[in-house]
Amino acid sequence: MQKTILLFFTSLIFSSSVIDTVWIDPDISKMNWIGYKITGFHDGHIAIDEGYVLKKDNLIVGGEIVVDMQSITVDDIENPKKNGYLVSHLKNEDFFDVSKYPKAYLKILSSKKISSKDMINSNVSIIGELNIKGITNKVVINSNIDFDKNISRGQLIVDRTKWDIKYGSNSFYDLGDRAIYDDFVLNFLLFPKN
Secondary structure, three states, X not given: OHHHHXXXXXXXXXXXXOOEEEEEOOOOOEEEEEEEEOOEEEEEEOEEEEEEEEEEOOEEEEEEEXXXXXXOOOOOOOOHHHHHHHHHHHHOOXXXXXXXXXXXXXXXXXXXXXXXXXXXXXXXXXXXXXXXXXXXXXXXXXXXXEOOOOEEEEEEEEEHHHHOOOOXXXXXXXXXXXXXXXXXXXXXXXXXXX
8 A cells, every 4th residue: 555655656746847947147138129109119128127937848837027117228219318308208107107116027827839920930828917017917928938948039019008108199199190009019038047
Protein backbone atom coordinates (compact mmCIF):
# COMPACT_ATOMS: atom_id res chain seq x y z
CA MET A 1 0.00 0.00 0.00
CA GLN A 2 2.78 2.45 0.94
CA LYS A 3 4.58 1.62 -2.28
CA THR A 4 1.41 2.39 -4.29
CA ILE A 5 0.96 5.76 -2.54
CA LEU A 6 4.63 6.63 -3.10
CA LEU A 7 4.36 5.77 -6.81
CA PHE A 8 1.20 7.90 -7.09
CA PHE A 9 2.83 11.00 -5.57
CA THR A 10 6.01 10.48 -7.60
CA SER A 11 3.99 10.39 -10.81
CA LEU A 12 2.18 13.59 -9.77
CA ILE A 13 5.47 15.39 -9.16
CA PHE A 14 6.98 14.41 -12.49
CA SER A 15 3.83 14.86 -14.57
CA SER A 16 3.09 18.38 -13.37
CA SER A 17 5.11 21.08 -15.09
CA VAL A 18 7.20 23.57 -13.22
CA ILE A 19 6.24 27.24 -13.33
CA ASP A 20 9.27 29.40 -14.12
CA THR A 21 9.57 33.05 -13.09
CA VAL A 22 11.26 35.20 -15.72
CA TRP A 23 12.29 38.65 -14.53
CA ILE A 24 12.19 41.41 -17.14
CA ASP A 25 15.31 43.52 -17.63
CA PRO A 26 14.04 47.13 -17.72
CA ASP A 27 17.41 48.49 -18.86
CA ILE A 28 17.28 46.81 -22.28
CA SER A 29 13.56 46.14 -22.73
CA LYS A 30 11.65 48.70 -24.80
CA MET A 31 8.12 50.02 -25.04
CA ASN A 32 7.00 52.60 -27.58
CA TRP A 33 3.65 54.27 -28.16
CA ILE A 34 1.98 55.59 -31.32
CA GLY A 35 -1.00 57.93 -31.16
CA TYR A 36 -2.92 58.72 -34.32
CA LYS A 37 -4.87 61.82 -35.23
CA ILE A 38 -6.83 62.77 -38.36
CA THR A 39 -3.84 64.68 -39.74
CA GLY A 40 -1.04 62.26 -38.81
CA PHE A 41 0.49 60.71 -35.70
CA HIS A 42 2.94 61.16 -32.83
CA ASP A 43 5.15 58.54 -31.25
CA GLY A 44 7.56 58.09 -28.37
CA HIS A 45 8.73 55.79 -25.62
CA ILE A 46 7.73 54.80 -22.08
CA ALA A 47 10.09 53.08 -19.62
CA ILE A 48 9.33 49.76 -18.00
CA ASP A 49 9.94 50.12 -14.27
CA GLU A 50 9.97 46.43 -13.36
CA GLY A 51 8.18 43.20 -14.10
CA TYR A 52 8.10 39.45 -14.34
CA VAL A 53 6.19 36.73 -16.16
CA LEU A 54 5.31 33.22 -15.10
CA LYS A 55 5.66 30.58 -17.80
CA LYS A 56 4.56 26.96 -17.93
CA ASP A 57 4.42 24.54 -20.85
CA ASN A 58 5.31 27.29 -23.36
CA LEU A 59 2.49 29.49 -22.15
CA ILE A 60 2.36 32.57 -19.94
CA VAL A 61 0.25 31.84 -16.85
CA GLY A 62 0.77 35.02 -14.83
CA GLY A 63 2.94 38.01 -14.10
CA GLU A 64 2.93 41.78 -13.80
CA ILE A 65 4.62 44.64 -15.63
CA VAL A 66 4.93 48.10 -14.07
CA VAL A 67 5.32 51.09 -16.41
CA ASP A 68 6.78 54.45 -15.37
CA MET A 69 4.26 56.93 -16.79
CA GLN A 70 6.47 59.89 -15.85
CA SER A 71 9.04 58.68 -18.39
CA ILE A 72 6.87 59.43 -21.45
CA THR A 73 8.87 60.87 -24.35
CA VAL A 74 7.93 62.21 -27.78
CA ASP A 75 10.27 61.12 -30.58
CA ASP A 76 8.80 62.60 -33.75
CA ILE A 77 8.98 66.33 -32.87
CA GLU A 78 12.46 67.83 -33.19
CA ASN A 79 11.63 71.36 -32.05
CA PRO A 80 12.46 71.34 -28.29
CA LYS A 81 9.69 73.79 -27.37
CA LYS A 82 6.97 71.91 -29.28
CA ASN A 83 8.31 68.59 -28.02
CA GLY A 84 8.22 69.80 -24.42
CA TYR A 85 4.69 71.11 -24.87
CA LEU A 86 3.36 67.75 -26.07
CA VAL A 87 5.20 65.80 -23.37
CA SER A 88 3.76 68.14 -20.74
CA HIS A 89 0.28 67.79 -22.24
CA LEU A 90 0.47 63.98 -22.24
CA LYS A 91 1.47 64.09 -18.58
CA ASN A 92 -1.30 66.43 -17.42
CA GLU A 93 -4.96 65.75 -16.54
CA ASP A 94 -6.12 65.79 -20.19
CA PHE A 95 -4.28 62.52 -20.74
CA PHE A 96 -2.41 60.42 -18.16
CA ASP A 97 -2.30 62.71 -15.09
CA VAL A 98 1.09 61.28 -14.11
CA SER A 99 1.54 63.38 -10.98
CA LYS A 100 -1.48 61.59 -9.51
CA TYR A 101 -0.96 58.24 -11.30
CA PRO A 102 2.81 57.82 -11.82
CA LYS A 103 2.59 54.09 -12.63
CA ALA A 104 0.51 51.90 -14.93
CA TYR A 105 0.16 48.18 -14.31
CA LEU A 106 -0.39 45.20 -16.57
CA LYS A 107 -1.46 42.08 -14.71
CA ILE A 108 -1.21 38.91 -16.81
CA LEU A 109 -4.03 36.44 -16.21
CA SER A 110 -3.62 33.70 -18.82
CA SER A 111 -2.62 32.95 -22.40
CA LYS A 112 -3.30 30.59 -25.26
CA LYS A 113 -1.34 29.42 -28.27
CA ILE A 114 -2.24 30.98 -31.62
CA SER A 115 -0.80 31.05 -35.12
CA SER A 116 -1.16 34.53 -36.59
CA LYS A 117 0.14 35.97 -39.83
CA ASP A 118 0.37 39.46 -38.34
CA MET A 119 3.52 41.59 -38.58
CA ILE A 120 5.29 39.71 -35.78
CA ASN A 121 3.90 36.20 -36.47
CA SER A 122 2.25 36.06 -33.05
CA ASN A 123 2.28 32.64 -31.42
CA VAL A 124 0.64 33.53 -28.08
CA SER A 125 -2.45 35.55 -27.18
CA ILE A 126 -2.27 36.97 -23.65
CA ILE A 127 -5.25 37.99 -21.53
CA GLY A 128 -4.51 40.66 -18.95
CA GLU A 129 -5.80 43.56 -16.92
CA LEU A 130 -4.39 47.00 -17.67
CA ASN A 131 -4.60 49.63 -14.96
CA ILE A 132 -4.15 53.26 -16.08
CA LYS A 133 -5.22 56.21 -13.90
CA GLY A 134 -6.61 53.80 -11.33
CA ILE A 135 -9.00 52.27 -13.88
CA THR A 136 -8.69 48.59 -14.79
CA ASN A 137 -9.90 47.00 -18.03
CA LYS A 138 -9.27 43.63 -19.63
CA VAL A 139 -6.95 43.60 -22.66
CA VAL A 140 -5.74 41.08 -25.23
CA ILE A 141 -2.11 41.18 -26.35
CA ASN A 142 -0.80 39.24 -29.33
CA SER A 143 2.86 38.31 -28.88
CA ASN A 144 5.67 36.44 -30.50
CA ILE A 145 7.50 34.69 -27.66
CA ASP A 146 10.76 32.79 -27.89
CA PHE A 147 10.36 30.52 -24.87
CA ASP A 148 13.96 29.27 -25.10
CA LYS A 149 15.48 32.76 -24.94
CA ASN A 150 12.60 34.31 -22.95
CA ILE A 151 12.30 37.20 -25.42
CA SER A 152 8.87 38.59 -26.18
CA ARG A 153 7.73 41.00 -28.88
CA GLY A 154 4.16 42.20 -28.99
CA GLN A 155 1.55 44.83 -29.56
CA LEU A 156 -1.38 46.13 -27.55
CA ILE A 157 -4.09 48.39 -28.97
CA VAL A 158 -5.62 50.57 -26.25
CA ASP A 159 -8.94 52.41 -26.51
CA ARG A 160 -7.99 55.32 -24.25
CA THR A 161 -11.61 56.33 -23.63
CA LYS A 162 -12.08 53.19 -21.51
CA TRP A 163 -9.55 54.74 -19.11
CA ASP A 164 -11.40 58.09 -19.09
CA ILE A 165 -8.97 59.79 -21.51
CA LYS A 166 -11.42 61.69 -23.71
CA TYR A 167 -9.39 64.72 -24.80
CA GLY A 168 -9.68 65.33 -28.55
CA SER A 169 -12.00 62.35 -29.10
CA ASN A 170 -14.65 62.57 -31.82
CA SER A 171 -16.59 60.01 -29.80
CA PHE A 172 -17.41 62.76 -27.30
CA TYR A 173 -16.79 66.04 -29.15
CA ASP A 174 -17.28 67.21 -32.74
CA LEU A 175 -13.69 68.15 -33.58
CA GLY A 176 -13.52 67.41 -37.29
CA ASP A 177 -9.94 67.13 -38.55
CA ARG A 178 -8.53 68.23 -35.17
CA ALA A 179 -9.62 64.94 -33.58
CA ILE A 180 -7.31 62.36 -32.04
CA TYR A 181 -8.28 58.73 -32.60
CA ASP A 182 -9.43 56.82 -29.53
CA ASP A 183 -7.04 53.91 -30.09
CA PHE A 184 -3.32 54.18 -29.47
CA VAL A 185 -0.73 51.46 -29.96
CA LEU A 186 1.82 50.09 -27.51
CA ASN A 187 4.65 48.04 -29.01
CA PHE A 188 7.04 46.22 -26.70
CA LEU A 189 10.20 44.14 -26.80
CA LEU A 190 10.99 42.40 -23.53
CA PHE A 191 14.32 40.83 -22.56
CA PRO A 192 15.01 38.72 -19.46
CA LYS A 193 17.51 39.54 -16.76
CA ASN A 194 20.61 37.34 -16.96
